[in-house]
Amino acid sequence: MQRLPVSLGDRSHEVVIGHFEIDALADAIAALAAKNSGLAILVDGALPKHSPRVETLVAALRTRLPKVEALALTSGERCKTFSELEKTCEWLAQSGFDRGAIVLGIGGGATTDHSGFAAAVYLRGVDSVLLPTTLLAMVDASVGGKTAVDLNAGKNLVGAFHQPRGVFCDLNFLDTLPAREIAAGMAEVVKAGLIADAPLFERIEAETLVNPELSRAQLERFIADSVRVKIAVVCSDERESAGRAILNFGHTVGHAIETGSDYGLLHGEAVSLGLIAALKLGQAMGINDASLVARTAAVLLRLGLPTDLENHVDEEVLSHIDVDKKRRSNAIRFVFVPRLGETLIRDIELPQLKQQVLAMERSRR
Ligand code: NAD
Numbered sequence: 001m002q003r004l005p006v007s008l009g010d011r012s013h014e015v016v017i018g019h020f021e022i023d024a025l026a027d028a029i030a031a032l033a034a035k036n037s038g039l040a041i042l043v044d045g046a047l048p049k050h051s052p053r054v055e056t057l058v059a060a061l062r063t064r065l066p067k068v069e070a071l072a073l074t075s076g077e078r079c080k081t082f083s084e085l086e087k088t089c090e091w092l093a094q095s096g097f098d099r100g101a102i103v104l105g106i107g108g109g110a111t112t113d114h115s116g117f118a119a120a121v122y123l124r125g126v127d128s129v130l131l132p133t134t135l136l137a138m139v140d141a142s143v144g145g146k147t148a149v150d151l152n153a154g155k156n157l158v159g160a161f162h163q164p165r166g167v168f169c170d171l172n173f174l175d176t177l178p179a180r181e182i183a184a185g186m187a188e189v190v191k192a193g194l195i196a197d198a199p200l201f202e203r204i205e206a207e208t209l210v211n212p213e214l215s216r217a218q219l220e221r222f223i224a225d226s227v228r229v230k231i232a233v234v235c236s237d238e239r240e241s242a243g244r245a246i247l248n249f250g251h252t253v254g255h256a257i258e259t260g261s262d263y264g265l266l267h268g269e270a271v272s273l274g275l276i277a278a279l280k281l282g283q284a285m286g287i288n289d290a291s292l293v294a295r296t297a298a299v300l301l302r303l304g305l306p307t308d309l310e311n312h313v314d315e316e317v318l319s320h321i322d323v324d325k326k327r328r329s330n331a332i333r334f335v336f337v338p339r340l341g342e343t344l345i346r347d348i349e350l351p352q353l354k355q356q357v358l359a360m361e362r363s364r365r
Contacts, residue, residue, distance in 0.1 A: 001016065001017070001018030001019075002016070002017045002018065002220075002224045003015075003016050003017075004016075004017070004224065004227055004228060004231055005231075006143075006163070006231050006234070006235065007235055008163060008234075008235060008238060011145070011163040011238075013163065013164060013165050013166050013167070014166055014167070015142075015143055015166075015167040015169065015227050015231065016028070016166070016167070016168050016169065017138070017169040017171070017220065017223055017224050017227065018169075018170070018171065018220070019170065019171050019172055019216075019220075020168065020170045020172065022053060022056045022057055022060055023060060025057060025060075025131075025168060025170060026057055026060035026061050026063075026064055027064070028166075028168065029061060029104060029129060029131075029166075029168070030061060030064035030065050032102070032129055032165050032166050033065055033102045033104075033127075033129070034065075035100075036100050036101060036102040036127060037067065037097075037098055037099075037100030037101055038065075038066075038067035038068070038069070038095075038096070038097050038098070038100070038101045038102070039061060039065050039067065039068045039069075039101070039102055039104055040069055040070075040071070040092055040095065040097050040101055040102070040103045040104070041058060041061070041068065041069065041070040041071070041103075041104045041106065042070075042071050042073050042088060042103060042104070042105050042106070042107075042111065042114065042115045042118065043058075043070060043071070043072055043073065043105075043106040043107060043111070044072075044073060044075050044076065044079075044106065044107025044108060044110070044111040044133070045072040045073055045074055045075045046075035046076070047075070047106065047107055047111075047133060048072075050176040051133070051173060051175075051176050053170075053172060053173065054106060057106075058070050061104075067096075069095045069097075071088065071091050073088070073107070073111055073114060073115075075107075076108065076110050077110045077150070077263060078110075079110050079111060079114045080110050080113055080114055080148070080149040080150045080155075080156075081149055081150060082149060082158070084114065084149075085114065085117060085118060085121075085149055088114070088118045088122075089118060089121070089122050092118070092122050093122075097122070097126070098123070099123045099126060100126075101122075101123075101126045101127070102119075102126060102127040102128065102129060102165065103115050103116075103118060103119040103122075103126060103127070103128045103129075104128070104129050104130075104131065105119075105128065105129075105130050105131065105142075106131040106133060107131075107132075107133055107134075107137070108132070108133060108134035108136065108137045108141070108181075109132070109134065109136050109137040109140065109141030109142070109267070111137075112130045112132055112137050112141050112142045112147075113141060113146075113147050113148050113149070113156070113159070114147075114149065115128060115130065115147075116128050116130065116145070116146075116147030116160075116162050116164065117147035117148055117149055117159055117160060117162070119147075119162060119164075120147055120159075120160035120161075120162035121160065125162065127164075127165050128162065128164045128165065129164050129165050129166045129167070129168075130142040130164045130166075130167045130168070131167075131168050131170065132167065132169055132173075133170075133173040133174075133177070134173075134174075134177055134181055134185060135174060135177065135181065135182050135184070135185025135186065135189075135219070135223070136181070136184055136185040136187075136188055136267060136268050137185075138169040138185070138223050138227070139185055139188050139189055139192070139222075139223055139226040139227060139230070140185075140188045140226075140230065142164070142167045142169075143167060143227055143230045143231065143234070144230055144231075144234040144238075144244075144247075145161050145162055145163035145164070145234070145238065146159065146161060147159050147160055147161075147162050148160075154255075154259065154320070155255060155258070155259065161238065161239055163238075169223060169227070171216055171219065171220055171223075174216070174219065179304065180266065180304070181266065181268075182214075182219075183268065183269075183303050183304040183305050184266040184267060184268025184269055184271075184272075184305070185268055186204075186214075186222070186268070186303045186305070187268035187269065187271040187272040187275070187300065187303075187305055188226065188268060188271060189204065189222045189223075189225075189226045190204060190272075190275065190296065190299055190300060190303070191247075191249055191250055191271065191275060192225070192226035192229040192230065193225075193226075193229075193340075193341070194249065194275065194296065194337050194340065194341070195229070195246050195247070195249050195335070195337060195341070195342075195343050196229045196232070196233065196246070196341055196343070197225060197226075197228075197229050197341055198340040198341030200222070200225045200226065200229070201299075201340055201341070202340075203221075203222075204222065204299055204303075205295065205298075205299050208299060208302040208303060209302070212302045212303060212304070230247065233246060233247055245333055245335060245345060246335050246343040246345070248333075248335055249275070249278060249335040249336075249337060249343065250271050250272075250274035250275035250277070250278045250335075251271060251274055252274065252278070252321060252332060252334060252335075252353075253273070253274045253277040253278060253313070253318075253321070253357065254270045254271040254272075254273060254274020254275070254277075255270070255274070255320065255321075256317050256318055256319075256320035256321045257270045257273050257274060257277075257312050257313065257317055258270035259317075259320040260312070260316060260317030260320055261312070265306070268305070269305060269306055272300045272305035272306055272307060273306055273307065273309055273312050273313075275296060275300070276293065276296065276297055276300070276307050276309060277309055277313065277357060277360075278334070278335065278336065278337070279292055279293040279296055279337065280293055280309075280360050281334075281336075281353075281356055281357060281360065282336040282337065282338070284356060284359075284360050285336075285356070287336045287338050287344060287346075288336065288337055288338050288339070292337065292339075292340065309361055310361065313357060313358070313361050314358070315354070315358070318353075318354045318357060318358070321350065321353070321354070330349055330350050330351075331347040331348060331349050331350065332347065332348050332349075332350055332353055333345055333346075333347055334346055334347070334348045334353065
């Protein structure tokens with residue numbers, strides 16, 4: 001078990017990573033919620049079908065706390081809408097939760113984003129605690145306090161910064177997670193290595209060469225290392241005024257590809273393509289060398305992630321960059337990795353960015 005502190009003054013908390021017995025998990029959550037007036041559990045609606053741990057945990061929490069209610073959310077990304085958020089807030093009110101309540105979000109990144117945002121806005125803000133159940137949510141979505149829902153105009157366009165009181169990454173949940181979702185989560189781990197932790201990248205590189213199927217022990221270490229990277233970045237710039245932007249490496253083109261695929265690609269799959277696009281762009285601009293592109297593509301491929309930009313990048317797809325939040329007037333703050341573990345941010349004019357990416361793709365054919 002690893003306890004990683006997130007030091008943010010009165011918003012400080014811990015990310016705890018390990019294999020929990022249900023009773024230990026219930027004890028830990030109940031201890032956090034002991035001073036709250038009630039525990040409102042929001043759970044990905046499909047999760048109990050996959051994992052009996054959810055119901056056992058809810059039952060265990062009911063024996064420990066005086067007021068516990070649970071709501072099944074629409075599963076996955078479809079919970080990240082205003083109408084779903086409204087349903088949750090109505091349910092919180094009808095269930096009698098007051099300002100002393102604490103919301104527990106159990107599920108993937110969509111559920112933790114929805115739950116965190118509901119906690120941020122219900123009665124102008126109540127506490128939250130997160131139990132991420134996908135690899136992507138453990139290494140990324142549940143850490144750092146960003147919460148959001150989507151608009152038709154784009155993903156995550158309405159949200160709030162709202163730090164949880166605690167995050168519990170219970171690796172037992174990964175037993176039921178499909179291999180495709182594990183691979184998608186690993187895209188964010190690779191990103192963490194690229195931007196700030198060269199030894200982490202080199203370990204993924206070496207270990208996937210031996211066997212691309214990662215053991216629980218390997219995953220636990222990768223989760224802890226990438227959560228450490230995210231915590232360090234978030235603690236240096238909680239509200240993304242400057243340094244936190246490096247976490248967006250690969251996401252500018254990645255988000256556009258994700259939207260352009262009509263969400264046929266998983267977030268992590270789109271990020272995998274976005275990492276390659278960013279590195280190829282860096283190569284074309286003389287910022288990073290070709291070997292970093294090749295090494296990264298090889299690692300992502302071994303993990304089962306897409307790396308071939310063909311059929312994923314065209315004018316239409318790149319038009320989705322326009323509503324990306326990284327845009328400042330007509331320029332994009334684009335993150336590059338000049339060398340393994342280092343970052344460089346450059347403002348690029350949007351037309352120039354699109355032209356470069358398209359030219360890169362054309363020259364390849
Ligand atoms: P997700 O929440 O949609 O979950 C993916 C699928 O896995 C769902 O169908 C879900 O039902 C299923 N699932 C969840 N846990 C499971 C388990 N243990 N066993 C079997 N199935 C399980 O997707 P995700 O990839 O976890 O998260 C993506 C979301 O996270 C996106 O909305 C993205 O915007 C958001 N995100 C947020 C941040 C942030 O900083 N807030 C960072 C990265 C991503």
